[in-house]
Amino acid sequence: MNEQTLSPNRSGLVVGPLRADFGGQVLTAEDGEAYNGARMAFNAMFDRRPAVIARATCTADVVHALGFARATGLPVAVRGGGHSVAGYSTIEGGLLLDLGPMKAIDVDPEARLVRVQPGVVWGELDRATQQHGLATTGGRMTTTGVAGFTLGSGSGWLERLYGSACDNLLSAEVVTAAGTVVTASESENPDLLWGLRGGGGNFGIVTEFTLRLHPVGPGAYGGLLMYPRSQAPEVLRHVRDFLQSAPREVCGGVLCMFAPPAPFVPPALQGAPIVTVLAAYWGDVETGADALAPLKRLPPAVDLMGPTTYLDIQAITDPGNPPGRRNYWRSELLPDAPDELLDAFIACAAEATSPASTLILGRLGGAFGDVPEDATALGGRAAQWLFHCYAVWTKGDDRRHIAWARATEEALLPWTMTGMALNFMNDIDDTRVRATFGPEKYQRLRDLKRRWDPDNVFAMNQNIPPGS
Ligand SMILES: Cc1cc2nc3c(=O)[nH]c(=O)nc-3n(C[C@H](O)[C@H](O)[C@H](O)COP(=O)(O)OP(=O)(O)OC[C@H]3O[C@@H](n4cnc5c(N)ncnc54)[C@H](O)[C@@H]3O)c2cc1C
Structure with missing residues (x-):
């Protein structure tokens, strides 16, 4: 090692030993624009400055970077697609281990399996699997990472037919806190596989996921219907009644939002509060048209529902969710959606503090349950519905928008049940983690954490402290 590799950078960190044996980029503040670009996360609320960013290209890079963090005592944040709304995939003064360059996808159409590396995002995986008419439950935005999504639950449009993403996780290659590489599957370390299916990034760094695939598309029937917000009471009841008895091939929900300034929206409705119905049918396109026809019995102001493709449905919320805005989310599961809940939901939506904010009621049940x-x-398998309260804004007083999301959650609490996946919220403290998993599962997760990460190296996550 030459003298330069051993000299500290401006923050006093000697990164030479990391660079010396690392296949990917190693970036510090000295790298200017490259460092600034690499440190940004989806949620602009977390504008943090890691001491060093290591952009891994392979499992060996991950092992090496983890060893460097241990040797230097740097705290570690792990990044797949960078979508953590709680800001877990960025860190002030620590090591950001960015798995983004690990992009391999290997589809086995006969076995209906895909092996996928942790830098892959859903748009990339969906395109690769759809070439074979296959898919697995994936994110509702093309830029969400497969990794954090799957480990934290993975709720997508296919979940009523094929379960959550974590239910389709068959095995994983994992770099443990000790720097060893192990497999988690039903036959090897099944306890670890159990924890990876919803326990988040607590137990190790997954360097390869094997996911089950299912026949889906490429054609589909679905899309959006839009109504003025004044029709919300009848629209919500109509959609609730329809989805309540719909077969599991039908997915969908309603969004209280503001109409985009798009050419397909009549000028009088652009920017106005609306109710959007989003639904799709997975199966034969003609059968889908018949299955979703009852939704249109309430004539919409905008009808964007018709023959489409699985890939288009997967990308349908992309335009409304660009990166770089401030996000504060609260979400809960619901055993039922009675009229009183719908009325409270509409009242909360009317108080939204930003035109980018959305309140969503979605149907669960089916294979998820x-x-x-x-x-x-x-957990939360008995849930039939869920709500997401997404406060989203660009400028102004954070407190006002956060207060709306918290007040909404509070107002809807009487109709909720425990178990909501922690991927969907900010401000996750120990009480919330315990409540989500319930006492028995929480203890099981703590025991698992003690076995696989006794020193809590993986702490930038929905953290489960090691059991004593
Ligand atoms: C715009 C948007 C849309 C979303 N839509 C959905 C949706 O439809 N359904 C849904 O269920 N969720 C959704 N989410 C939530 C999403 O599932 C989580 O934010 C998830 O963490 C994103 O995965 P990622 O890889 O992009 O996250 P990252 O921010 O990269 O990672 C989040 C955390 O996951 C862990 N992690 C990531 N990669 C690994 C790895 N390889 N090994 C171990 N731990 C790892 C780490 O703890 C990391 O801090 C959405 C989020 C956003 C911002």
Whole structure:
């Protein structure tokens, strides 16, 4: 090692030993624009400055970077797609281990399996699997990472038919806190696989996921219907009644939002509060048209529902969710959606403090509920509905927008149940983690953490402290 590799950078950190044996980029503040670009996360609320960013290209890079963090005592944040709304995939003064360059996808159409590296985002994986008419439950935005999404639950448009993403996780290659590489599957370290299915990034760094695939598309029937917000009471009841009895091939929900300034929206409605119905049918396109026809019995102001493709449905919320805005989210599961809940939901939506904010009521049930409660770390299997309160803004007083999201959660609390996946919220403290998993699962997760990460090296996450 030459003298330069051993000299400290401006923050006093000697990064030479990391660079010396690392295949990817190693960036510090000295790298200017490259460093600034690499440190940004989806949620602009977390504008943090890591001491060093290591952009891994392979499992060996991950092992090496983790060893460097241990040797230097740097705290570690792990990044897949960078979408953590709670800011877990960025860190002030620590090591950001960015797995973004690890992009390999290997589809086995005969076995209906895909092996995928942790830098892959859903748009990339969906394109690769759809070439074979296959898919697995994936993110509702093309830029969400496969990694954090799957480990934290993975709720997508296919979940009523094929379960959550974590239910489709068959095995994983994992770099442990000790720097060893192990497999988690039903036959090897099944306890670890159980924890990876919903326990988040607590137990190790996954360097390869094997996911089950299913026949889907490429054609589909679905899309959006839009109504003025004044029609919200009848629209919500109509959609609730329809989705309540719809087959599991139908997914969907309603969004209280503001109409985009798009050419397909009549000028009088642009920027106005609206109710959007989003639904799709997975199967034959003609059958889908018949299955979703009852939704249109309430004539919409904008009808964007018709024959489409799986890939288009997967990208349908992309335009409304650009990176770089401030996000504060609260979400809960619901066993039922009675009229009183719908009225409270509409009243909360009317108080939204930003035109970018959205309140969503989505249908669960189906295959999501077929999985026994104890089979995975992810719970809440009895839920039939869920709500997401997304406060999103660019400028102004954070407190006002955060207060709206918190007040909405508070107002809807009487109709909720525990178990909501922690991927969907900010401000996750120990009480919230315990409540989500319930006392028995929480203890099981703590025991697992003690076995696989006794020193809590992986602490930038929905953290489970090691059991004593
Ligand atoms: C715009 C937007 C849309 C979303 N839509 C959905 C949706 O439809 N359904 C849904 O369920 N969720 C959704 N989410 C939430 C999403 O699932 C989580 O934010 C998830 O963490 C994103 O995964 P990522 O890889 O992009 O996250 P990152 O921010 O990269 O990672 C988040 C955390 O996951 C862990 N992690 C990531 N990669 C690894 C790895 N390889 N090994 C171990 N731990 C790892 C780490 O703890 C990391 O801090 C959405 C989020 C956003 C911002």
